[in-house]
Amino acid sequence: MSTLGTVAKTVLRRRYLRQDENGTVVETPDELFHRVARDVASAEEAFGGDADAVEAAFYDALSGLDFLPNSPTLMNAGTDIEQLAACFVLPIEDSLDSIFTALKQAALVHQSGGGTGFAFSNLRPQGDVVLKTGGVASGPVSFMQIFDSATEQIKQGGRRRGANMAVLDATHPDIERFVTAKADEGTLRNFNLSVGTDEPFWEAYDSGARYDLVNPRTGAVVDQMDPADVLARIAEMAWATGDPGMLFLDTINEHNPTPALGRLEATNPCGEVPLLPYEACVLGSINLATHTADGEVDWAKLRETVHLAVRFLDDAIERSAFPVSETDEIMNANRKIGLGVMGFHDMLVDLRIPYATSDAVEFGRDLMSFVHDESWAASRDLAEERGPFPNWADSTRERPMRNATTTTIAPTGTISLIAGCSASIEPIYNVAYTKHVLGGLAVVNDRFVDMAKERGFYSEDLLEAVHGRTSIQDVEEIPDDVKPLFQTAHDVSGAHHLRVQAAFQDHVDNAVSKTVNLPQSASIGDVEDLFLTARDLGLKGVTVFRSGAKSEQVLGDDPRK
Ligand code: ADP
Structure with missing residues (x-):
């Protein structure tokens, strides 16, 4: 077992090690790694695998800090709450019944340690009629407040508060209200916001035309807006508060592996996993910092860790019990996993490549290409052993794979603290x-x-x-x-942050969570330029954070605090 640092031990003791009913810690870090390895490996039995051998390999990877799964797996595997996924998307239709069903489902997901994303675009706008009562509708933003309050009250077993993503389509009549929803400090603090845009919006932007705002209840065009004004407003608010970000929904859907099942309209809280209604994703990240030797990448070890990690994540789906039965169904049918990396900056230090260089961007692209190709190879091997994901025949995947997606870049806010490495693909902060x-x-x-x-x-x-x-x-x-x-993050320009994000996105099935840091002196125009660059780079989404901006990103554990 690798030696854990003081930060790692403190984080584990506070949030991950099992406690008895008095709150006394009754588990050591080593016992935690054994618990997780044993529980997840037990899925092998159903496929005639050698559960003991796999357990030993999982234990070595976890305790060696070569690979860590997302927090819910570390907290819950082998316990009464066997819920192992970090990311969920729940649908919300335009009825009180649907809204409050989603609210209850979100509460159950938060209680089990997961984060939820929602598209609020189907809700009728504020002031629209409510036929049953003859009243007026409150609109998406006021319903978001209810989700926010509920989230605030559910403390995830006392370990952390939940996190949400709200997406609203730019064509929704309440878009202005949504964009400015976090203007007052402290409002919607458990939400990240993203404006969903698609081609018609950008075509109108390019040609200087106006675009339609549509009431989702009636399909009627109720107004028109200048996309340049909307973008300017988004940039202004993002400059001031860090929210909203933007999603490029057409790009997301171009890469949707199961278009026959519908369109991807929302992501999990930090944006790295676009998911269908009710879908979930189990994440895991390889610690690149333990995959170098003598100033070089240890490619053989990296290949081995990727294959083991894909097996681990597929087993984790098998073991996980989801709080909503619809999630069980779609998880069994699509089996999305999100393998990513952390410690990228540490690896660059070992290779003597400065972060803010083109060499770092090109190296990142090659590295992720390797991880991605190996993860697909591993998923194909599993498909031979266990069969492809049941929706495979209806998917865009040409050869049988066990998982509809295999790769994601997550923020690794807490697991990078446990691994003692730099977070995700971010530069260090200090x-x-x-x-x-x-x-x-x-x-x-x-x-x-x-x-x-x-x-x-x-x-x-x-x-x-x-x-x-x-x-x-x-x-x-x-x-x-x-x-x-x-x-550090401050020495790296916003444009470079985006280039790193784009290099990784080139070889990621899901999406990349990346904080695009800007100095305090950056202008609103700079933020707007970055949104446009993100679109030009073909990114799936973008979030910009100017130093000193008001609100904080909703993250498991911001490594900077
Ligand atoms: P970790 O390091 O704890 O595994 P990450 O920082 O990589 O988590 O975040 C991955 C995903 O986990 C997020 O996008 C989100 O879906 C979920 N998540 C993170 N923090 C929280 C939280 N406080 N509550 C609920 N879900 C969270």
């Missing part, structure tokens, strides 16, 4: 800082410290000098060839 959510723990970047010692520029004073800084580029004691390796 080389040394105090982690307030963990009671003021001091955290230092091991690679930075090792390099400082090796190169002879280490001192206590240096650590103090860099502590809490969001950039070390002007710290004199650090040699000029070392500085670029530790570029």
Whole structure:
């Protein structure tokens, strides 16, 4: 078993290790890894596999911190709440019955540790008629408040609050209200917002035309808007608060592996998994930081971990009990999994490639291409063993696969803390800082410290000098060839963040969660430009966060806090 750092131990103790009814921790980290490995591997029995051998391999990968599944798997596998997926999308139709059914289903998902996404686009707009009562409708944004309050009250077994994504189509008459819904600090704090756009919106934008706002209840065009005005408003709010982001729904649906089952209209809370109504996804991330040796990528080990991880995630679907029966059905039929990576920046440091370079972008693309190809190979192997996902014949997948999708880039907000690596494909935020959510723990970047010692520029004073800084580029004691390796989120331009996102998106079935950081001095125009660049790059969605903007992204655990 790898040695866990203080942060990892603290996070595990607070949120993951089993507790008795008095809240006393009754499990060690090693026992946790055994519990998860044993439970997930037990799925092998149904397919005539060697559950003991697979359990041992899972245990080695988990305890070696080579691969970690999403938080619900770590918390729930082998317990009474055997719900292992992080991501859900629930449908909402234009009736009180449907709205409150979704509210109840969301509560059950949150209680089990999952996050929910919804398209609110089918709801009739504010002020529209309610035939039954002769009253007026409250509209999507006020119903979102109800979901927000409910989320606030459900503490996921005391471990964390739930998280939601609300999507509203740009053609909805309440779009302006939606875009500005988080203008007041503290409102909808358990929601991320995304405006759904499609080709007609962008064609109108390109030609300087207006586009139609349509009442979803009647299909009637009720108004027209200038898409440039809507984009400007989105950019203004994103500049001020970080919300909303945008989704490119046509791009998402071009890559929908099961178009016969309907259109993808919403994503999970952090945007990395577009899902059909009721669909869920079990995520897992490979820690790239443990896949280098002597300054090179250990490709053989990486291949092995990818294959094992795909098996793990498919087994996890088998083991998981979902809180909503419709989810059970569609999960068994599509079997979507989302394998991704974390520790990308750590790997770049080992390879001596600075994050903010074209080399890093091209390396990221090649790396993800490898992970993706190997994950498909693994899923095809599983299809031979266990049969393809039941909707395969109706899908866009040419050869039999066990899973409709295999890859995703998740934020890894908490699991990267357990693995002790840089989050997801993000640049580091600091080389040394105090982690307030963990009671003021001091955290230092091991690679930075090792390099400082090796190169002879280490001192206590240096650590103090860099502590809490969001950039070390002007710290004199650090040699000029070392500085670029530790570029932080603040040293990286918004455009570069997007290029990294696009490079990974090229080889990801689902989507990529990426925070596109901008300096405080960025203008509203800069934000608008980034949205346009994201569209040009063929991204599925984009979220921009300007330093100092008001609201926080709803994340499991923001690595920056
Ligand atoms: P983790 O590191 O805890 O596994 P991530 O930060 O990678 O999680 O987030 C992955 C997904 O997990 C999110 O997109 C979301 O669907 C879900 N998720 C994250 N945090 C929460 C939360 N507090 N409540 C509910 N779901 C969450």
